[in-house]
Amino acid sequence: MAHFTKANSVYEWLDQRLALTKLWKVLAAEYWIPKNINFLWAMGVVLMTMFTILVISGIFLLMYYKPDTKLAFDSVNYTIMQEVWFGWLWRHMHAVAASVVFLVIYIHMFTGIYYASYKRGREMIWISGMLLFVTFSAEAFSGYMLPWGQMSYWAAQVITNLFGGIPFIGDDLVIWIRGNFYVSDPTLTRFFMLHVFLLPIIIMMLIGFHFYTLRIPHVNNQDGEDIDFDAEAEKYKAGLKRESKVIPFWPVFLSKDFFVLSVFMIFYFYLVFYHYEFAMDPINFDPANPMKTPPHIYPEWYFLWSYEVLRGFFFDVGPLSAMDMGLIAFGIANIIFFFLPWFDKDPTVAPADKRGGFFIWFWLMVIDMIVLTIWGKLPPTGINAYIGYLAAVGFLALWAALPAITAERRRLLWLIVIVTALLYIFGFMEYTKSLGNGVIITTTFLIFYLLFFLSPVMVKERERGAQ
């Protein structure tokens, strides 16, 4: 047992028992972050703040919300929005934060991709982050159902229906998820449970885990430089602050984060007060009506890109229906980012602008995801169907090409480019109906998916000597 002496202050008393001084050092005052960073490194703290706002505003909303298909709509739109003191503010803050948090997540994610912060020891940071992305998505989807508006209902209808595409168990799975044969009261109550209890708990645990994964490999920096954190920390502690390449989390790193956060909050509250419609879709202010299908059903903006990957496949391919083709691509799209560290065959940790082909890949991916997002909302009529197809196949093709690009396997890359171009041509012929879904297009898709699945496995990582 530790030795305890008489404490001279409350702090000392607590310190003897809880090691507060040491804890503070480990967590903040001597938790080292590279100095060579830009404001994108503040997105983690912004996300943490957004999540805190979501939890606190959520607690207030939970006090008045009623999870019952007969009461939910009015409990939100009348009780909370009109009767409860500042209820409208909490609801606006909750809805806008739920939307904006995804914007920051995407920025955070693509920062990680740009600066190669997902490899050479940082794989677990990436994976825990992606787990957070997936649970946040589930949290957002379940939350969107709660006001029981038209889009709450129809989005739930469409999304739960997707599970019906899973072979053999699909139909039973849909009923199991809904708790009924159609989306109804038991669906609402179980998604309510997920939204206010299970998923937030999982998110909190994952956030803790995500922080922990940073401990060993440390935070990356703007140049991907391999820093000796112990040596640099000694320099800093010895007063050589200018020479040292690291800074302590508190107060140096946080002072910058705090500034970025404050500016971000101006933007956030501007949206809360004056520009909330993008996050609170007008159509969801119509009460859910199972008898009246809205003319346009679309998910919230942050799901549009994967929704468009699903919709992009508008024609049957051999034995597979358009829906099956879409579901396969959609399934891949939702998990593919987890595998980024293994699709990237280049061991170099450097920003994308120092990595040649990868730089082009990065921007093509950003552009493709923006195109998918926009076309995910446009009605899929006329040429939009084909553009959606281009972007959806393009998304898969970019992933298929990543191993070849990063390992500098030119011939393999050309092969993937040619197969993709063929898919584009055949897709156009399907669009103009001059090609019935036949052997040619089926074979091309088969080759495409073979390349997609085999190249990350077969292509060897580049030699490390280059660095």
Add this chain to the structure above:
Amino acid sequence: MNKELKILAIIIFLVGITYWGIEPYAHSKMHPHHEPATFKYEDLKPLPLKGDAKRGAQAIQNNGCTGCHSIKAAGIPAPMDPVSASASYGVNPPDLSNIAALVDKKFLANFIKHPVKAFKLEHKFGANRPFPMPDFFGSDQDLADIVAYLESIAKPQEPRGAFEIACGRCHNLRYDKWTVIGPKPKFKNEVEKADFELKKAKYEANLKKYLGTTPPDLSMFIRSRGPEYIRDFVENPQKLLHGTAMPRVGLTEKATEEVIKHLEHVGDRKKEKREKLGPWVLAYFVILSILAYLWKEKIWKELH
């Protein structure tokens, strides 16, 4: 610093394009453009004659209007209660006291003459299914006199009154405790409550038979449709929702604004508070940002 501004510019650019694509652009594709409302009712002919209110008071009796309509301002009661009236006609015929305060004069004359045509409900009513209000068979002078009379008795309406007269016999507004059979009273006991609910249910059933659908409660329409849509829709429902059972009710521009004001008061009650609090919160974070920047500069000065 320059590099950070460059990164910020790129992010703002990409977010801006995405926002433009999924909001203004996508919505313009989903909801095709239509001409904004003019409230001129140009398809209708103006009254050829000048009316006389005094003669109109007599003409309105002679032409049988008061067989179905009440004119409370002139002490003429309704021949039936709302539920019985809805059983006979599908909807409770309006009291005529203040109609002319809301409805365009030209529209009113044309409506009295050919109700179905002015309502733009030819697709719903015709020889096979006659409209409950018959065409006017009196003289043009009678018509002009009646309109003049209605104008003479009409009192200007507050937003709530405008809503109740123009929309309230088909649409509930539950966040304002308004029902299609009138304001929901305070009930003394369960019997009164059940009695009221039964009347309301009967009226709604008759209304559904009449229109083929139950008109929606309008409590949240200010958020779900927005003021511009409501304005254009009221002026000509068929233009925005082809084939709808909702008639063109011929409101003046001013009356439409009053109705919208009421819907905003009911559906977005906190708008004023929201707009008042906004600048304070933003100012707080602007000041905080300046202080945070100064603090950051002070700390980072020692590092470079």
